[in-house]
Amino acid sequence: MSIQIMTTKTMTFAAMCALALLPAAPTLAQQVASVELTYSHGAFQPKEVRAPANHPVVFHVKNMDPKAMEFESTSLRVEKVVAAKSQGIVNVRPLSPGRYQFYDDFNQQARGSLIVQ
Amino acid sequence: MSYLGESAKGGIMRAAKPCKGHCALLLCILGSLLCLGRSARADDASNWLDIETKYIFGFTTGSGIGIEGEKEFTVDTIGRFGKRDGHYAATETKYEYEFTPSQFVQIEFGALGSIHSIGGVTGLDNRNSAGFSGGFAEFRYLALERTSTNPLSVTLAFEPNVRLIDETSGERVHNYEFESTVNADLELLPNRLYAGFNLLYEPEYTWTAQDETVREATYGSSAALSLRIVPNVLIGGEVWYLRHYDSPGFSAFTGDAVMLGPNIYIQVTPKMFVMAAWNVQVWGREVGNSLPLNLSEFERQRAKLKFAWEF
Numbered sequence: 001m002s003i004q005i006m007t008t009k010t011m012t013f014a015a016m017c018a019l020a021l022l023p024a025a026p027t028l029a030q031q032v033a034s035v036e037l038t039y040s041h042g043a044f045q046p047k048e049v050r051a052p053a054n055h056p057v058v059f060h061v062k063n064m065d066p067k068a069m070e071f072e073s074t075s076l077r078v079e080k081v082v083a084a085k086s087q088g089i090v091n092v093r094p095l096s097p098g099r100y101q102f103y104d105d106f107n108q109q110a111r112g113s114l115i116v117q
Numbered sequence: 118m119s120y121l122g123e124s125a126k127g128g129i130m131r132a133a134k135p136c137k138g139h140c141a142l143l144l145c146i147l148g149s150l151l152c153l154g155r156s157a158r159a160d161d162a163s164n165w166l167d168i169e170t171k172y173i174f175g176f177t178t179g180s181g182i183g184i185e186g187e188k189e190f191t192v193d194t195i196g197r198f199g200k201r202d203g204h205y206a207a208t209e210t211k212y213e214y215e216f217t218p219s220q221f222v223q224i225e226f227g228a229l230g231s232i233h234s235i236g237g238v239t240g241l242d243n244r245n246s247a248g249f250s251g252g253f254a255e256f257r258y259l260a261l262e263r264t265s266t267n268p269l270s271v272t273l274a275f276e277p278n279v280r281l282i283d284e285t286s287g288e289r290v291h292n293y294e295f296e297s298t299v300n301a302d303l304e305l306l307p308n309r310l311y312a313g314f315n316l317l318y319e320p321e322y323t324w325t326a327q328d329e330t331v332r333e334a335t336y337g338s339s340a341a342l343s344l345r346i347v348p349n350v351l352i353g354g355e356v357w358y359l360r361h362y363d364s365p366g367f368s369a370f371t372g373d374a375v376m377l378g379p380n381i382y383i384q385v386t387p388k389m390f391v392m393a394a395w396n397v398q399v400w401g402r403e404v405g406n407s408l409p410l411n412l413s414e415f416e417r418q419r420a421k422l423k424f425a426w427e428f
Contacts, residue, residue: 074184079187098264
């Protein structure tokens with residue numbers, strides 16, 4: 001009897017968890033926007049990139065220079081050191097429309113912008 | 118934990134008159150910042166990098182939570198100076214490790230060290246001591262983020278502290294403090310002028326060496342302005358209103374105070390900054406004491422100095 005009650009309780013709890021996760025399902029299924037960036041001769045190319053609003057964004061930062069760079073952005077709240085001649089991946093949350101600045105923290109003259117529309 | 122002097126007991130509450138000189142100082146600071154901010158509009162700050170707002174307002178904390186993956190070590194000292202009589206100086210230093218595991222959460226923890234130099238203060242034992250005084254942790258959640266179209270950013274913070282040495286008296290105690298704050302800031306001029314606002318609720322439970330239990334709470338709110346005069350330097354001013362209760366709720370009010378003062382933030386290198394702030398009590402009242410200022414729960418002056426290294 002007690003086992004049956006426990007099973008019912010467990011199933012009820014599992015159903016509640018599943019219901020609680022339902023609203024998150026569309027978010028998980030959201031299409032990820034991919035942004036390709038190249039860092040070469042101390043500058044980002046292109047300097048301005050675009051992404052759709054309310055979708056997660058993934059930056060693929062290819063560092064072509066012979067020294068490390070740090071992709072950083074205060075407004076995007078991300079940073080990533082990318083070693084020389086390699087590629088770094090930076091994941092960003094879904095964003096509201098606007099302009100988001102990024103830069104190389106080891107060479108702050110190297111800057112670019114993400115335009116979210 | 119606060120200590121009421123003998124003169125504070127058994128009387129009626131009477132408000133002290135606000136200090137006109139300090140109010141004029143506040144108006145001067147705010148006026149100067151607004152004028153500087155207006156003239157700053159002529160300069161082009163659009164090519165300046167965005168700034169982290171957490172530490173630009175002095176004792177008022179901005180909404181910044183750092184950036185994902187960032188780690189920082191900071192040494193943060195708060196000094197409190199001056200009671201009603203005698204000599205009083207106390208400092209508490211946080212040795213703090215701070216990291217941001219996600220784009221919405223920041224976690225901090227560390228150790229506390231304190232120094233007390235007290236002589237001839239009514240209600241407090243004379244003392245010259247220094248030592249390890251406890252530990253703390255802080256959890257910050259970014260509830261509302263700033264965007265190009267929304268200049269307001271809001272963070273909710275919860276900071277439990279455990280102390281083995283009383284902040285005010287330097288006595289051996291077991292003290293548990295649960296500081297909860299709302300940290301908001303507003304970008305008034307892009308990359309130039311910021312306003313900061315805090316709401317504070319800080320209940321405390323203290324067990325003294327004499328087996329007494331003391332329950333108290335401090336409520337407060339603040340407003341601050343900070344102007345970025347050059348890309349790596351901000352100057353500002355802030356005002357705090359603080360209320361103290363001898364209970365965790367809103368009963369047993371014991372007094373309140375207004376603190377006011379300037380601050381400066383300098384980004385020394387991209388990975389290091391220093392911040393300094395100074396507040397003076399410009400108005401206060403104690404329950405049962407007609408003398409000006411509240412010097413039982415608060416001090417005449419407080420100062421803050423913070424160094425941070427990101428790695």
